[in-house]
Amino acid sequence: MEMVIVAPPTPGRLEDLRRRFFATPLQTLLSLISLAIMVFVVWKLLNWAIFSAVFTTSGGPEACQAAAGACWSVIAARWRIILFGLYPFEEQWRSALACIAVVVMTVLSCIPAFWTGRRIALVWGTGAGLYYVLMKGGVLGLPHVGEEAWGGLALTLFIFVTTCLIGFPLAICLALLRRSDLPWISRTTGLIIDGVRSLPLISILFTFAVVLPFALPQWMVGDKLYRVIFGSALFFSAYQAEIVRGGMQGVPKGQEEAAMALGMSYWQRIGRILLPQAMRNALPATINQFVISFKETSLVVIVGFFEILASGNAAYGTGEWRFAYVEVYAFIAMIYFVFVFSLSRYGAFLERRMSVGER
Amino acid sequence: MNSTQSPGAAVHIEDLDKYYGSFHALRKINLCVQRGEKVVVCGPSGSGKSTMIRCINRLEQHDGGRITVLGTELNDDVGNIDGIRREVGMVFQHFNLFPHMSVLENCMIAPMMVRKRPRAEAEATARGYLEKVRIPEQAMKFPGQLSGGQQQRVAIARALCMQPQLMLFDEPTSALDPEMIAEVLDVMVTLASEGMTMICVTHEMGFARRVADRVVFMDGGEIVEEAPPAEFFTSCRSERTRQFLSQVLGH
Amino acid sequence: MISLLRNQRVRNTLLQVLYVGSLSGLVLACVMIARRNLAEQGITSGFDFLFKSTGWDVNFSLLPATANDPYWWYFLIGIVNTLFLGTVGLMLATIVGTIVGLARTSSNELARLLGRTYVDIFRNIPLILQVFFWYAVITHLPTPRAAHEAFGMLLTSRGLYLPIPNVGRAALVAAVVAIIAAVALPAWLGRTSRLSQPIGERLGIQLTAAATALATAAVILAFGRLPDLPLLDFPALQGLNLKGGLRIPPEFSALAIAIAIYGGSYIAEIVRGGFKAVGKGQMEAALSLGLSPWRVFTLVRLPLALRAMLPILANQYVWLMKATTMGIAVGFTDFFMIVALTINHSGQTLEAIGILMTGFLGINLSLAAVFNRVNKAIALKGNQLRG
Numbered sequence A: 001m002e003m004v005i006v007a008p009p010t011p012g013r014l015e016d017l018r019r020r021f022f023a024t025p026l027q028t029l030l031s032l033i034s035l036a037i038m039v040f041v042v043w044k045l046l047n048w049a050i051f052s053a054v055f056t057t058s059g060g061p062e063a064c065q066a067a068a069g070a071c072w073s074v075i076a077a078r079w080r081i082i083l084f085g086l087y088p089f090e091e092q093w094r095s096a097l098a099c100i101a102v103v104v105m106t107v108l109s110c111i112p113a114f115w116t117g118r119r120i121a122l123v124w125g126t127g128a129g130l131y132y133v134l135m136k137g138g139v140l141g142l143p144h145v146g147e148e149a150w151g152g153l154a155l156t157l158f159i160f161v162t163t164c165l166i167g168f169p170l171a172i173c174l175a176l177l178r179r180s181d182l183p184w185i186s187r188t189t190g191l192i193i194d195g196v197r198s199l200p201l202i203s204i205l206f207t208f209a210v211v212l213p214f215a216l217p218q219w220m221v222g223d224k225l226y227r228v229i230f231g232s233a234l235f236f237s238a239y240q241a242e243i244v245r246g247g248m249q250g251v252p253k254g255q256e257e258a259a260m261a262l263g264m265s266y267w268q269r270i271g272r273i274l275l276p277q278a279m280r281n282a283l284p285a286t287i288n289q290f291v292i293s294f295k296e297t298s299l300v301v302i303v304g305f306f307e308i309l310a311s312g313n314a315a316y317g318t319g320e321w322r323f324a325y326v327e328v329y330a331f332i333a334m335i336y337f338v339f340v341f342s343l344s345r346y347g348a349f350l351e352r353r354m355s356v357g358e359r
Numbered sequence B: 001m002n003s004t005q006s007p008g009a010a011v012h013i014e015d016l017d018k019y020y021g022s023f024h025a026l027r028k029i030n031l032c033v034q035r036g037e038k039v040v041v042c043g044p045s046g047s048g049k050s051t052m053i054r055c056i057n058r059l060e061q062h063d064g065g066r067i068t069v070l071g072t073e074l075n076d077d078v079g080n081i082d083g084i085r086r087e088v089g090m091v092f093q094h095f096n097l098f099p100h101m102s103v104l105e106n107c108m109i110a111p112m113m114v115r116k117r118p119r120a121e122a123e124a125t126a127r128g129y130l131e132k133v134r135i136p137e138q139a140m141k142f143p144g145q146l147s148g149g150q151q152q153r154v155a156i157a158r159a160l161c162m163q164p165q166l167m168l169f170d171e172p173t174s175a176l177d178p179e180m181i182a183e184v185l186d187v188m189v190t191l192a193s194e195g196m197t198m199i200c201v202t203h204e205m206g207f208a209r210r211v212a213d214r215v216v217f218m219d220g221g222e223i224v225e226e227a228p229p230a231e232f233f234t235s236c237r238s239e240r241t242r243q244f245l246s247q248v249l250g251h
Numbered sequence C: 001m002i003s004l005l006r007n008q009r010v011r012n013t014l015l016q017v018l019y020v021g022s023l024s025g026l027v028l029a030c031v032m033i034a035r036r037n038l039a040e041q042g043i044t045s046g047f048d049f050l051f052k053s054t055g056w057d058v059n060f061s062l063l064p065a066t067a068n069d070p071y072w073w074y075f076l077i078g079i080v081n082t083l084f085l086g087t088v089g090l091m092l093a094t095i096v097g098t099i100v101g102l103a104r105t106s107s108n109e110l111a112r113l114l115g116r117t118y119v120d121i122f123r124n125i126p127l128i129l130q131v132f133f134w135y136a137v138i139t140h141l142p143t144p145r146a147a148h149e150a151f152g153m154l155l156t157s158r159g160l161y162l163p164i165p166n167v168g169r170a171a172l173v174a175a176v177v178a179i180i181a182a183v184a185l186p187a188w189l190g191r192t193s194r195l196s197q198p199i200g201e202r203l204g205i206q207l208t209a210a211a212t213a214l215a216t217a218a219v220i221l222a223f224g225r226l227p228d229l230p231l232l233d234f235p236a237l238q239g240l241n242l243k244g245g246l247r248i249p250p251e252f253s254a255l256a257i258a259i260a261i262y263g264g265s266y267i268a269e270i271v272r273g274g275f276k277a278v279g280k281g282q283m284e285a286a287l288s289l290g291l292s293p294w295r296v297f298t299l300v301r302l303p304l305a306l307r308a309m310l311p312i313l314a315n316q317y318v319w320l321m322k323a324t325t326m327g328i329a330v331g332f333t334d335f336f337m338i339v340a341l342t343i344n345h346s347g348q349t350l351e352a353i354g355i356l357m358t359g360f361l362g363i364n365l366s367l368a369a370v371f372n373r374v375n376k377a378i379a380l381k382g383n384q385l386r387g
């Protein structure tokens, strides 16, 4: 006898679609609602942002205001103030180069080949140094530009980078102190960390910007920018310290004991055995903390800095562009989005890779 | 057996007491190990074997009594502790290799950092000892890529690279699959035959018979019995020892 | 001396004394310098200023406030404002987050895509930017003359105007409590009587409870109403301004909307994580018992997911509570802004900072305490798991 094997009919396109989106009445309803929302939002957005938008400055603000869609002319007219703030016009190329230096530095430090303490320090040291020389000038024939004139995206990046540069080593110190065997040291450090973590960042920034000058001797007061950066670094380090400590707890106790039995000193054990492993454990959470910290640099606007948000407010706040606030905020949001989204995607990628790689 | 003080002793423990909180983990331990001597320590789980040998290189701090290692007393002097740890090698139950370093680096790091040996010399020494534990070809691999037996042999090589005068083993084979135990024991037998002073916590009674000069039986934080292997296995005095031996040898 | 320094005990003691000593010395020195500097400006330290009147106004307050009120009253106003904004914000955020989170875990691809897009966009834009944006949107709304109108509500650049019952304050509070009870009572009854009663009977009890509570609310409103006025007070244009109704100022709405949207994107992820943590086995077991998908959801998936997400949710709520300090960016008089204004006007810097820290410590600790209780109450008991 011959058996005829009947293959199940391969579902056609329509059948496939039906199964995926209209299998049950509830599914159908969900699909329809989702589809309606999507079509509505996408259409509205496209219409506003592209089809009925004005892109050129030729017509001036009046023509722009009359248009039904977005008025991107405001960006074309004001992008320099948003990106560079009040930095002298002829020198703004330096500001742009400095931003690129920071971006290159960030990208480099995402490459595993640079993940040794020394190389990371080198990359970040070079990046920050390059930024500082370019922005501040006064050497190599670059005219001097004081910190008070820095602004826009350039200032945001500066605050972020210096926060991390100061905050990261500080976080490691705090984490080490907190796990110390000496009870008073670990308790006091715990108090500091938990205290800082219970406060909102704004209150710390405010304290460092406004209150600290009263409480320091004259010679220590320094520039407000650096005080605020220090406050933000302290806040960063309190959170990062707990992340690092979590990473250290993930390193088996035997590792340090083996190093001890080999006669290695405290600093050798920490530097060569504990930290390299702890930082690996803490990597995804650390990147997440960087992401959060980058978003939080925007808070310095409150203590009166001309970073990207303030320069955005200025870009539409004066004179003829007063109506174009949505476009300006959309532009700034886009800048933040590009940085934050790519960094957090990278973090998610690392996390996946590590959870697969580890056995 | 041998509790008179002698200047040549590698380890001399007198009236050692150790507490974990209120728990009395070691009670008045007395033990003397001569240079070149091989001592096997056995006893039921929780009897304080690990605690005792970890006191010898100060991984645990003792609360009473005196410990003298290689002529130096272990006390609060930080310099003494560092000096002793340099001269005493230790092998752990769970290997404790550094997973982020290659096998070769595992063996080189301590000589370079602690003994300040130049890299080339440290590497030569490390390769020499890897040869000796019969895994020279694994030098560039990472610990995670090796079998348990291979890892434990690397751990032995790592300790030997410091050229210690005394080796401590804390159940080096109890985390291994049966077929890997032999390869590690072989290395330890070779080491013993070369005259290394060794204190071994192990339940491998075959090894004890072949290598040990003395077998020490511990229970409840005390040394219950101490005898040369021939005597220990045939005519032990205490009931507890007999019971333990029947359990270990029975299977 | 050298040998003493090599002694471990001496070293440990010395290190601890040095560390704690230098830190407390630092703090002490700062306080001393600050006191001296402030004294030079003629500001006497101490908490006497709490009982002086402030001389400035707050733009938002749930409690009665005038410029003659003392500082301690203003601090209280600030804390109440912070808690109020925080509570409203996190309730809205929870609603948004639950909807988006459920969309993200649903079996429908389109809904998942929608939820994911929402989270990706709003998580990655700083909260304060969103606050600025909504504040700009609201303050660019038409003036009261050209207000958008819907259901008696007016949407203007001065804020949102809602109709409000013409009743006394006490009656209003009582009515609100009764309405909350009308919602909460059936839910609570549903929980306690769980499966012990047939569905129909339970529904009846729940409906009766809700109806009773609502009726109570209506009675309170009817008797508490102010004489000679219509029951509802509608906002209306008088001259250039709006009179009547309840005004929700733009500062508050901007903050609440931004916190709801931004916090919602975080809570959505927490909700998703919670549902992911529920094992497939438990759901399959429930389905194989013949329970309907809805009951599997309410009886198995939801309770288990809630337990998994609660600790993370607690952290998020604390964060949102602290985020209310962004009020100062748009001029909402939350606790932090009151502190900042106090420092500006009275110069009592150290005291105000101390009050600020104590206040937030208190808020954090009490939130943590509440969540710990809830967590303990709903934690799976050991025998429940087995039995």
Ligand SMILES: Nc1ncnc2c1ncn2[C@@H]1O[C@H](COP(=O)(O)OP(=O)(O)O)[C@@H](O)[C@H]1O
Binding pocket: B020, B023, B025, B043, B044, B045, B046, B047, B048, B049, B050, B051, B052
């Ligand atoms: N870090 C510690 N804290 C408290 N108790 C401990 C600690 N380490 C060991 N102990 C206790 O001391 C006793 C001896 O432990 P150990 O020396 O590890 O036993 P063995 O190695 O013989 O199995 C055990 O009862 C154990 O529970």
Ligand SMILES: [Mg+2]
Binding pocket: B049, B050, B051, B171
């Ligand atoms: Mg043991």
